[in-house]
Amino acid sequence: MVRKPTSKETARKPNMREAILAAAEELFATNGFNAVSVRDIAQAAGANPGSVTYHFKTKDGLLLEIYRRHCGPMNLRRFELLAAAKRVRDLQDRLEAVVRAYVVPAFTSGSDLAGGGARFTRLRAVMSAEGNEVARKIIAQTFDDTSHAFIDAVHESLPHIPRTDIVWRSHFLLGALYYSLVTPDRVSRLSRGEADGSDAASAIEQLVQATVAAFQAPALDQAAPARRRPVVSSKT
Amino acid sequence: MVRKPTSKETARKPNMREAILAAAEELFATNGFNAVSVRDIAQAAGANPGSVTYHFKTKDGLLLEIYRRHCGPMNLRRFELLAAAKRVRDLQDRLEAVVRAYVVPAFTSGSDLAGGGARFTRLRAVMSAEGNEVARKIIAQTFDDTSHAFIDAVHESLPHIPRTDIVWRSHFLLGALYYSLVTPDRVSRLSRGEADGSDAASAIEQLVQATVAAFQAPALDQAAPARRRPVVSSKT
DNA sequence: ATGTGATTTGTACTATCGTACAAAAGATCA
DNA sequence: TGATCTTTTGTACGATAGTACAAATCACAT
Numbered sequence: 001m002v003r004k005p006t007s008k009e010t011a012r013k014p015n016m017r018e019a020i021l022a023a024a025e026e027l028f029a030t031n032g033f034n035a036v037s038v039r040d041i042a043q044a045a046g047a048n049p050g051s052v053t054y055h056f057k058t059k060d061g062l063l064l065e066i067y068r069r070h071c072g073p074m075n076l077r078r079f080e081l082l083a084a085a086k087r088v089r090d091l092q093d094r095l096e097a098v099v100r101a102y103v104v105p106a107f108t109s110g111s112d113l114a115g116g117g118a119r120f121t122r123l124r125a126v127m128s129a130e131g132n133e134v135a136r137k138i139i140a141q142t143f144d145d146t147s148h149a150f151i152d153a154v155h156e157s158l159p160h161i162p163r164t165d166i167v168w169r170s171h172f173l174l175g176a177l178y179y180s181l182v183t184p185d186r187v188s189r190l191s192r193g194e195a196d197g198s199d200a201a202s203a204i205e206q207l208v209q210a211t212v213a214a215f216q217a218p219a220l221d222q223a224a225p226a227r228r229r230p231v232v233s234s235k236t
Numbered sequence: 237m238v239r240k241p242t243s244k245e246t247a248r249k250p251n252m253r254e255a256i257l258a259a260a261e262e263l264f265a266t267n268g269f270n271a272v273s274v275r276d277i278a279q280a281a282g283a284n285p286g287s288v289t290y291h292f293k294t295k296d297g298l299l300l301e302i303y304r305r306h307c308g309p310m311n312l313r314r315f316e317l318l319a320a321a322k323r324v325r326d327l328q329d330r331l332e333a334v335v336r337a338y339v340v341p342a343f344t345s346g347s348d349l350a351g352g353g354a355r356f357t358r359l360r361a362v363m364s365a366e367g368n369e370v371a372r373k374i375i376a377q378t379f380d381d382t383s384h385a386f387i388d389a390v391h392e393s394l395p396h397i398p399r400t401d402i403v404w405r406s407h408f409l410l411g412a413l414y415y416s417l418v419t420p421d422r423v424s425r426l427s428r429g430e431a432d433g434s435d436a437a438s439a440i441e442q443l444v445q446a447t448v449a450a451f452q453a454p455a456l457d458q459a460a461p462a463r464r465r466p467v468v469s470s471k472t
Numbered sequence: 473a474t475g476t477g478a479t480t481t482g483t484a485c486t487a488t489c490g491t492a493c494a495a496a497a498g499a500t501c502a
Numbered sequence: 503t504g505a506t507c508t509t510t511t512g513t514a515c516g517a518t519a520g521t522a523c524a525a526a527t528c529a530c531a532t
Contacts, residue, residue, distance in 0.1 A: 016479080032366040034270035037519060048481050053521060055479090129365030129418050130268040140425070147426055167427040168442040175415025176408035182365050189376070190383055191403040205456055206404040213453030214446040252509080274490060284511050289491060291509090474532085481526065488519070496511070502504090 017055050019045040025066050025116075029123040033063065033132055060134050063127075067135065070120040071142045077105040078146050082153055095157040099173070099211050100204075102150050106177055107200045118181055118200060125178035154215055161219050173211045180207065253291050255281040261302050261352075265359040269299065269368055296370050299363075303371065306356040307378045313341040314382050318389060331393040335409070335447050336440075338386050342413055343436045354417055354436060361414035390451055397455050409447045416443065 023044035027036040038059055042049045056062040081101030088094040106121040127135035147170070154166050180187070180203050187197030196202060259280035263272040274295055278285040292298040317337030324330040342357040363371035383406065390402050416423070416439050423433030432438060 030367055032268055032270060034268060035366065038521085039519085050482075050521090050523085051480055053523095057521090059520065126365045128415075129362045130271065131266055144426070151426065164427050164431045165442065167423060167431055168438075169446050171416065171423050171426070171433075172408075172412035172443065172446055175413070175418075176411040178415060179364075179411025180407065182411075187403060187407050190380070190387065190407070191400050195400045195403055197407075202404075206401065207408065209453050209456055210405050210408055210450040214450040217445050217449030220441055220445055273488075275488085286491090286493085286512075287510055289493095293491090295490065476531090477529090479526105479528070481524100483523090483525100485522080486520095489517080490515105491517105492515080493513090494511105495513100496509105498507105498509070500505100500507080502506100 016045070016047050016051060020047055020052055020055060020062070021066060021069065024062050025119055025123060028063065028066070029119050029126055032126055032130055034130070063132070063134050064138065066120070066123065067138045067142075070116065071138070074105050074117065074120070075142065075146050078102060079149070081105065082149060086153060086156075091157055095154065095215060096208060096212050098150070098153045098157065099208050099215070101153075102170075102173070103177060103204055103207055103211075107181075107204055121177070122181040125182050128178070158215060161215070162221070165219055166215065169211075169214050169217075172214065173207070176207060176211070250282075252281070252283050252287060256283055256288055256291060256298070257302060257305065260298050261355055261359060264299065264302070265355050265362055268362055268366055270366070299368075299370050300374065302356070302359065303374045303378075306352065307374070310341050310353065310356070311378065311382050314338060315385070317341065318385060322389060322392075327393055331390065331451060332444060332448050334386065334389045334393065335444050335451070338406075338409070339413060339440055339443055339447075343417075343440055357413070358417040361418050364414070394451060397451070398457070401455055402451065405447075405450050405453075408450065409443070412443060412447070 020041060024036070024041045027041055027044060038052050039049050041062070042052050052059075052062065056065055078101060081104065082098065085094060085097035085101045088097045105117060108117045124135070124139065128139070151163070151166055151170055154170065155161070155163055158166065180197070184197030184203070187195050191197075256277060260272070260277045263277055263280060274288050275285050277298070278288050288295075288298065292301055314337060317340065318334065321330060321333035321337045324333045341353060344353045360371070360375065364375070387399070387402055387406055390406065391397070391399055394402065416433070420433030420439070423431050427433075
């Protein structure tokens with residue numbers, strides 16, 4: 001079943017274009033965009049610097065292509081899982097399924113790349129932290145639909161919670177998700193080795209469980225209606 | 237009440253050293269470390285590039301000084317608030333106070349700078365995303381004590397939850413906290429203008445409420461003991 | 473085998489980077 | 503006022519950045 005590839009899709013023995021993309025993805029995701037030079041990428045991919053220019057024209061073009069590669073498949077998978085989640089009868093189960101539909105594709109692969117989902121999500125986290133313009137544009141116009149669909153689905157399971165609160169909480173979810181992928185070692189360190197921060201399965205379960213509970217928290221307006229505010233500051 | 241400053245604490249009419257620190261903090265926090273040049277910082281501070289070298293020797297030294305400036309006060313404030321929180325009788329209220337003790341100093345100022353707390357926390361978020369070495373070292377040895385104290389305090393309020401779960405959930409808290417400061421506009425956008433992502437008070441309340449609920453979620457081992465797992469994937 | 477188009481290589485150009493350093497300018501006090 | 507120390511300025515240097523481009527190399531249809 002080893003298909004001889006036609007000249008259009010691959011050129012040399014190894015697919016250099018793919019190697020460059022993979023190397024760039026990894027380096028960008030761990031060091032940020034500006035800390036990585038085109039020469040670094042080329043070296044990691046076993047390619048010549050000029051080859052990067054040939055395939056992607058500019059460094060920004062390379063980043064753009066990475067996003068193009070992953071956004072579609074990851075969103076598709078999210079919509080599939082979200083559709084399946086919406087068919088769950090039990091309301092509690094449905095909420096969990098909805099959250100899972102949002103979280104799982106970010107960790108596991110959105111495309112056919114092995115573990116590429118986590119790497120790409122980490123890349124998104126880093127780019128958003130750096131305020132990268134290229135990323136900001138493509139993310140806003142690619143993921144906002146998904147985010148709205150997700151927020152709506154959560155809202156359907158929790159009609160008594162104001163939409164505003166759900167937006168905040170889903171924002172926290174994304175932040176937690178990002179941070180789990182950015183510094184997994186911190187979890188291992190703070191748990192004194194009892195937890196493995198880089199274990200995707202654990203991260204998913206913990207994140208889903210915590211997030212479901214967070215979504216189910218009482219709305220802010222009516223929070224603790226008969227309780228006094230706990231002490232918050234010593235002075236002022 | 238205009239005190240003539242002694243020669244030791246300030247030299248020229250405006251304090252150039254402070255101006256450089258402030259400008260660097262702002263630029264690093266919004267663009268990342270590598271995207272900002274020493275010349276950018278100098279220009280934003282109205283100083284000469286050479287002046288940066290004079291005061292901080294290297295670019296890394298400048299970053300280090302920013303951390304030195306904030307870490308102490310912020311940690312001190314957290315310990316004060318944590319100590320006060322531990323004196324709260326009611327267990328539910330105590331948990332909320334503990335979470336608040338962790339969150340509030342990250343948003344409001346840890347030192348005497350106005351709004352400097354949020355800016356510095358955002359800086360920490362960006363540096364951690366970029367995997368900055370200087371930041372990683374100083375953070376691990378400065379904030380791990382605080383984090384452990386915080387985790388222990390939460391654990392005291394929730395003895396039935398395994399420590400591992402609490403570590404994960406406090407990790408999610410920090411991620412949510414970071415992300416709220418990095419891209420507040422996303423909250424405004426997704427809520428269609430109904431929420432203001434850059435309003436610190438709202439962010440704090442929302443974050444505290446959601447996090448308290450997340451901490452109170454059932455432990456993972458015993459999660460949903462009599463329930464079947466909801467559907468999670470269509471294939472495999 | 474050979475010509476043709478796609479890819480890779482090697483190298484060079486310009487811009488900007490972090491940093492160094494000497495000279496100028498200001499502050500401080502005898 | 504003049505001596506001395508601190509701070510600011512201006513400029514320069516070597517390294518490295520992104521990108522361009524011509525030459526070399528490869529895959530493959532003819």
